[in-house]
Amino acid sequence: MLTELTPAHMDRYCARIGVPRAGAPDLDRLAAFQRGHVRAFTWEVLDAFMGWPNAIDPAAAFDKMIGGARGGWCYEMNGLLGAALSAAGFQVTRLCGGVRRADLGDGVVGNHLTLRVDLEQPWLVDGGLGDAPARPIPLAVGDHRHEFHDFGIEAADADWLRFRNHRFGAAPNFDFKADYTDEPRLAAQQAWLMADDGSPFRNNLVVMRHFDGRIESIVNRTRRTVTADGMTTEAMKNADDLAAALGGVFGLEIPDVAAVWAKVETLPKGEFE
Incomplete structure (x- = not known):
């Protein structure tokens, strides 16, 4: 799996999101990458909805989203963003999360890819929830406001944390652990969401x-x-x-x-x- 973009890829990616190619891997630049990414690309699930091919590798997301005039869902949006941040010098960890684990249970874990970026402290960076606030969030329990959004991170059960989306969010929350990475589970859930009749994205545009x-x-x-x-x-x-x-x-x-x-x-x- 592609974990960071090549220099040639980065030239095209940075031009697309409107962020200079060179710069220090600091919080301001991290925020610029996330903001530019979610404004340059559309979150969409047309592949799952229509049964069109879809791949979890960030290299495929690059070809689809930059090579073609398409967007992507969390595996592609956060996959591409994470690969770009790694190439820009950030320390990025791909976290395995679960949208609506609060009411659907552990079976949904892996239905969301989110990102942890470590600077002087860890930050939650998510460009893949679709309508979540477009800024890095301290990876700690707390309430936040950005533009017109009220959101936050709260403690869930055991050692899970819960991101709480704003009141109009299409997905109300997702659970994650600060160090839980599970690529096979992400891949398995991506395949289920693409193909199973019970997938919400097979049944909703x-x-x-x-x-x-x-x-x-x-x-x-x-x-x-x-x-x-x-x-x-x-x-x-x-x-x-x-x-x-x-x-x-x-x-x-x-x-x-x-x-x-x-x-x-x-x-x-x-x-x-």
Whole structure:
């Protein structure tokens, strides 16, 4: 597995996220990498939703997200970010986490890849939850606020920690341990999420991206915009609406939007529809 990007890869990656290629591996630069990453790339699960091929290796994420006009989910978003941070001189650890372990139990552990970056203290860096705050967080129990987000890290059971997302977050929380790395479990969960009929991403179209002062998302038929004033929603009515959103707001080139919309139309209507 690719653990850091080559110099040629880094040139293209840094140009894409708008961060200078050279610089000291300090907190300001770490924050710039994370902020640039989540604003340059869209979080999306189209591969799982449509049954298209997907790989967990950051090298594949680079080809898909920089070589092509696509985004990715946690394995790709945090995988690529972690590989870039390693190449930039940061000490990065890939942590095995579990979204909604609080209510679903240990069986979900591995359904989320997150990152620990060690500077003068350890930091939680997550560009792969989709709508989580786009800044490094001290890896310790505490409450935080960033822009219009209230979030934090709290103690869970045993030696687990729990990241608590802001109130409009699509995923309310994920559990992790500061030193728990398990690549086989991450790979197994990625394969399950891609293929099993019980996978939430096989049964929901979810697309999210950070912008200055707002987070835009799609959940099935619904467009959502979160700002300091709250959340607004707008229903998409047809494949043209979906194509306009994916290609415009989210900057994605999807080969067959009509097929995506046809699957969306088979889904039961949700809370905002």
